Amino acid sequence: CELSSNASVSPGNFILHPSCDYDGLIPSVVFFLSFLLGVPGNIAVIIFRPNFQHLSSVSQKLMLNLVVSDLLCLLTLPLWIYAFLYMWTFGLVACKLLTFFVYCSTYGSGLTVTVLSVQRYLLVVHQKNWTHQMGVRLLLVLLWLFSIILSIPQLVFRQVTTLQNKTLCQSQYSSQAQRITVLLVEGLVGFTIFFLVVFSYTRLQKKVKQAAFFNNPQTTRLVTCIITSVFIFWVPYHFFDVLSAAAIFLNNEDLLQFCLTALYTVKALHAVNSCLNPLLYAFTSHNLCCKKSLSPKI
Incomplete structure (x- = not known):
């Protein structure tokens, strides 16, 4: 099977389609399992709010925002599974809007993880607690506004095309410069998120090791997993x-x-990420909480 060189290579693109149907089987199975496990997990966090009593109001809002972002992404998976195994049959408007929706939720999830990491770093390492509720609301608005801006290219470049008798929803660019620009912007955002999370939790872990009353093994495992x-x-x-x-x-x-x-193989990882986030950030958040002698609730 061969992939077209005109196919989209963007993150969140769930419909890169090869000429052979069976190649869509593995990501479809991953999406199905992620949907099956991730949707109930994220809904459980919204309903039961596990360990939220250990968290500050800021962290609670960020945690709920993360869960909503992941849930919105996971709810679209049945449509992408169908597109993987068969073809895109939902029209141009759905192609643009649904891809835009997926990108927004994916970026929203990644940016929320970043803000949550930085907030924990500032609180534990620098003893700076953000309690201004209006500021938190403004932060969430800006977070989603940034996610929307980053996702606008999907409204512009997504098209319904036919390739080897397959109807596909994929990005089409008028020039290679456009394509390179979109890829580099997405790469820059992705690596920035990664480095901010690594820096924040690495510094937090260093602070943890200096405090005898922390549960160091649990915190170390959690930070490593994140x-x-x-x-x-x-x-x-x-x-x-x-x-x-x-x-x-x-x-x-x-x-x-x-x-x-390679992208056709690794694109399913975002769905797995949305599935695991509740376990990493909600159900185990109490492991990052410290006693009042060092810091208030995270």
Whole structure:
């Protein structure tokens, strides 16, 4: 099976479609399992709010925002599963809006994780607690506004096309410069999220080790899991974004073909990320809480 060099290579693109249907089976299974496990998990967090009594009001709002972002993304998976296994049959408007919706929720989730990480870092390491409720609301508005801005290219470039008798919803660019720009912007955002999360939790962990009353083994495991999950679920996408941009710039068809094939495999990781976030950030948040002698609730 061969992938078209005109296919979209963007993160969140759930409908890169090869010429053979069976190639869509693995990501479809991953999406199905993510939907099956992730939707009940995120709904459970909204209803039961586990360990929220240990969290500050700021962290509670960020946690709920993360859960809503992940849930919105997961709810679209049945449509993408159908598109993987068959073809896109929902029209141009649905193609643009649904992809835009997925990008918004994906960016919203990643940015919320970043803000949550930085907020915990500032509180534990620098003893700076943000309690102004209006400021928190403004932060969430700005977070979603930024997510919307980052997702606008999907409204512009997404088109319904036919390739080898398959109807696809994919990005179409009028020039290679447009394509490279979109890829590099997405890569820059992805790597920025990764480095901010790693920096925040690494510094937080260093502070934890200096405090005898922390449960260090539990906190160490949780921080390690958070950093590892962000690395696995964000870095591959954006690494191949940058590599794809380089392949296009260098006019290297073999490298671009490799990137397309790799992205077709790793794109399902975002769905898994939305499935695991409740476990990492909601059900285990009490492991990052510290006694009042060092800091208030996180």
